[in-house]
Amino acid sequence: MKIRSYQLTIKTDRPLNTHSVSLRGFIGRQFPHLELLHNHTSDNSLIYTYPRVLYHVMNGYAIIIGIEEGVDAVKLVVSNLTKLLLNNTEYKIVEKIDTESEIDFGIIKNQLIYSFLAPWLALNERNFEQYQQLEGWTKKKDFLEKILIGNIISMSKGLGYTVSEPIKANIINLREVSTSLKGTPMLGFLGSFSVNFEIPDYWGVGKSVSRGFGTIKRVEELGS
Known part of the structure; x- marks a missing residue:
């Protein structure tokens, strides 16, 4: 099975020193109308399926992965995000690297x-x-x-x-x-x-x- 995937790697002015949970929370608050970004419906009920957006903090970088319907949601993040505010610390975004592909599953x-x-x-x-x-x-x-x-x-x-x-x-x-x-x-x-x-x-x-x-x-x- 081929699955549509989009990976966004975000580089900031200094290495991120936080957990993926903080990244997910920040993005979800910035775009509350995009349910796929935080996996909750408008009445705050959990969406019980495999998430269409995954969040990671690795080697000081933020990585956001969109899967199928989540691809377009992550693309909106690309165009509207200029900084990250994680655990009361502001990080300026200096580079965004994105890759879209059809991957095997x-x-x-x-x-x-x-x-x-x-x-x-x-x-x-x-x-x-x-x-x-x-x-x-x-x-x-x-x-x-x-x-x-x-x-x-x-x-x-x-x-x-x-x-x-x-x-x-x-x-x-x-x-x-x-x-x-x-x-x-x-x-x-x-x-x-x-x-x-x-x-x-x-x-x-x-x-x-x-x-x-x-x-x-x-x-x-x-x-x-």
Whole structure:
């Protein structure tokens, strides 16, 4: 499946020293009428589908990705944005680099290896308790692999893609990390995994991907 994508990289007068959540909040407040930018409807209800706009702060740069309908929304940001105000600090925008393309998404025959660039929020309140009760890494690994597959299936449904063959995921290495979401302490995971599924770089899996959580990047093709 080909998906329309637009990536905007914003360079400022000095490196950004903040989290993706702050970037998402600022953009959402600047353009409240564009629901795709903040993933909420006009009555502040959450839009329950895969986000059409993703936000990242990486290596001191802001990166905003528009997906399908989100492409045009991000393009409006390009034309109207001159500065960023993040955590009460103003950053002057000195350069905008944008790329629009048709990217591949979906099941494939071979396995690709991905690395998490930001904590993967795999667990909700219910399965967190289940995870904590499991003894040994083998059981926890199997549990998390099933969740990972479920995350990819949910992502696919949100993008209108039908998964026609079984998804086979293997966690290569993973470590627990402490993080927070809206001020609430959360357990996240960093590491790498392989899966027979093509996911574009800088997309996310799991909870709160529009805020930058669960961001992945392809490392290599297994066996290459």
